[in-house]
Amino acid sequence: MQVDVASTFDELDAWKDDWERVHAADGEAHCFLSWAWMRRWLERRSPWLVLAARRTPPNHGYVAFLPIQLRISADDTGLFNLVLLGGAPFAGYCGMIAVPEEAEAALDAFAAFLQDEVGWRHFVLDDVLMSELRLKRLLDAFPQAEFTHGKVKRAAHVTAGGDSIDHDVYVYVPLADDYEDFLSEKLGARTRRHARKALRLLDDPEQELKVTLPTADTLAESIDTFCELWRRQWWDLRPTYGEFILESARHMLPACFEAGMLHMPILRHRGSPVAAFVILLDPSRRTMVGFLSGRDLSFDRSVSPGLILHCHSIRWGIENGYRIYDLGTGDYSYKDSFGSEHRIVEKYRVSTRDGQNIGGRLDPRTVDEALARTAALAREGKLALAATCCAQVIAAAPTDPRASALAAEIDKARHVLSERRFAAATALLRADSLADAERALLEVVDLSPRHAGALQALALLRLRKGDFDGAIRHIDEAIAVLPGSAPAHFCRGNILVRQGRFGEALESYERAVALDGNHAPAFNNRGTLLYRMGRREEAIDSYRRALAIDPGFVSAADNLERACGERHAVPVQS
Template sequence: MHVDVIEKLEDLRGLKDNWDRIYEIDPEAHCFLSWTWISSWFASRSLAWLVLAAREDEGGAYVAFLPIQLGTGLDRGNGFYNTIVLGGSYFAPYTGILCDPAHAGGAVSAFADHIRTLHWCSLHLDDIDRSSTRIESFLDRFPPEDFVGDRVKRPIQISDAAERIDPEIHVHVTLPADFDSFLHEKLHWRARRNIRHCLRTLEDSAALRMTHADTSTIEENLATLLSLWSKQWGCRNHGYMRYILDNSRSVLPDCFRSGDLFLPVLWQDGVAIAASAVLLDRPRKSLICFLSARDVSIRDLSPGLMLHAYTIRWAIENGFRIYDLGAGDYPHKYIFGSVSRRIERYRINTRTGRNLGERLDEHCLPFVFARIKNLYSAGDLSDAEIGCRQVLAIEPAQSEALSLYREVVASRTLWQAISSDAAEDISSDDQGVIDRAEAEKQCRATIAENPGDFDAVHRLSILLLLRGEAREAEAEIGRALELRPDSAAAHCTYGNILAAVRDFEGAVVRYERAIALEPAHAIAYNNKGNALRRLGRTEEALASYEKAIAIRPNYEQAIANRTALFDEETDMLPAIIQLSRLPPNV
């Protein structure tokens, strides 16, 4: 079986007819594996994605597709790593592999083997049906001597009614051929009575009406649904709310245009009180209640039940045989004569915990480099340098990464000089008897008891600076200066912190303030020289080093800095040799 890699939208668009043919005949497919859903999802993604496409020979049609997304994480101190997740994960309630059933065995094995050639440390198989033989065949291709596989159990959720809800349980209703059969064969007498009452109320009331979104109303109706949903659910988690709203606005209009979205809206006196986005899987005669919401202030009728009853009747009348109520075993879902199944999360991790091949995946390099620049801007020079080395190990001639690497090394050279001087402000007792973590713990305990203890606050700022937390250190030194604004040592520390985040102009101002308060402050003169050197003001830097040495003739750091200044031409960096051979996690 031959596997091609599709990574451009224009190439994915060219596969639509082939994809649709497989989608029609695959009994394990669902609407979240449709060409419309996957192409729309990937078009809206900022992260790297791939579609693996399998065929028996290079000239033949494709018989299977596996959409995947590539993620990037940072293990601080060790570098970046990559993950793979199935296409649509975290938004779609189901994922999987799309296959011509006649070729599923060979295609699934080929996909797994190809994934093992990529560079990743964790493969996330979320929202999969483990009862599927193709999923089990896929998992079998990752031998235990190289990989660790395990199920990831979703935690039980507690509903507003204090019910324990299992989010892995997905509930659906098998629909008969007509609505009367549904009422009599599926429902308890009380549920049958309530549904009949809801539908009769809808039909007889002049105040109530149900509409379906069409081309002229889809934009407005979708906005109505999302507004209702955000009011009902958004207060629980604003980040999750934005995620759902943004992705719904990106993907659902495409589903409507392709004829795969049914969007009923329930109105009362011209005001929308309930709405639902129902995705249609016509080949399998299935529909899923993907997103629904109601006005929770309505108490005199049951808009949620009315909407479900109406949608089920519409589904039966239009030939559908499965109504999927989605994730969560909420009791109200079972009044329709529903059944359930378990949809799971599974992880496959490398035994080493590192990327296969000990390198980053090349598809993620642009995203890694963007994060490296953010690290550098935030003053995290160590992780920025490691990241640059990882990028350059794959692309040694990448000019932007090489330039940033040089800048990072230059900044670290300065940082090491500043750090060694900052450490002098911590007593030998702190350095020799207890480690910095313990010293930080003691500082915080002292501050908790006495927030006005200048020495503890100042010392904490230095400890934070020494472990690279420049922004936190800046907050603490600000507090220290509020307590003692005439402290030369504190102003010098503030200068060190500003230099660590590359605000060299601000650092010079702070060093000069320290010198004004304490004219014999050798450390302030030395560090001022470092900042001036970074600003290209070499003559002023030399004068500052000379002053530091005059105050303290045996000041080794100032002497070394002055020597480095003399030796400089245009580049103060150490040679970068054989970057392509650097290990990825140095």
């Protein structure tokens, strides 16, 4: 099975006839995998790929399609890639289409392509409407030695009335050949009375209720009306999500109308809209898919506007030959009142077992989004993470001048901020606020891991706390940055003395005075260590050199006097 790839609309449009042929042949296909829906959706979802499978030889045309979207995400370790199914996260269902007898081989080929040709950490299978056989075949194609895969639990949803809603349950209503038969066969007595009352109210001129459907001339106004009703009902709950829903609806619905797959009834009272449904039509499968709804919550009647629109839509569907009325996700109790049936549509993830992108780098096709995410992190002040992310972008696209320019901007900002925070940390040390100073110094090192001053200050702070191992670690890090720093080697000697590692301490003092022949404290402490090691004459010489540099160095003078008087237990001066 050969997999070809489309990443431009010129390439994709050449496959339209094959796509529609496969979509018509696949009993598992649905409206969210129709050409009209997917082609329109991908217009705003770059970068995307459509994988197309075909037998070769001979070539009888394509037998399967898998649309995917490449995305960037970030955590505390940096950027990584996600692969989403085409249509997510807006579509009610996601999946693939295939000529049934070729589905399993195509799934194997698609999985192999994703493992060999695309960089990602997580393959996101949200709301995947696929037979158990196909889904198992797809998941099994990612070997467990290299990948983990399993179900993702949806967020808990408890209604205001206290009902716990399971959004893995998707509800649909089988329709009858006649509306009256539907009422009699599918609905209980109470719901049947309410349903008949709903349509009587709609047909009663005195109620001043009317359902309108969009035409080519009124489509734009109808979409505006729906969006406003949706906004009134849902916006305050999740504004960011709401903005995405409404922008996506405005983009998708005109194409759905043009393709003959949009049914959008709007209930009006005295001409003013009070409720609206967006229902997608799949005539070839005689299925209506309830997708979105909105209503004016201030409009109160004994029969709800929602019930009126459901009854109107079901009657319209039956009259137009539809056999399934899909109510979508969530086992809300009202859905079962229509004589519904349930199916399970779950969310799955396939993830790399090592937690890294396949190939160890970002997918180069996502560089634009990666740069945007990195720049956003920098604007938020997360400069250390932004620097890590920028390095990842450069690794994925080493010749992209935007990445190197952004790296330079981030480095400059990190330097300015780290110096500001280092000054604050130094002031805290002088004030003996050790805990605050430690936090500030760690922030500096997080911003600038090679900030020698902060590393040395951390070493001294650890020494004051008695954390000798931490002190040595930090001073060695400082020396790795500035190997020619006499103060750093002097500091290292002092730490080693406290650990009783006198031979290594002497080497550090020797290195300090070799780098800076005027470092009087290093000569003094070198002398004290030599004296402690029984090398009195060398110690006396070292004290004299300290005093030659700084005649007013009281500790060196005292140490010299004691050494000359053969006194013992001379303390090391920090």
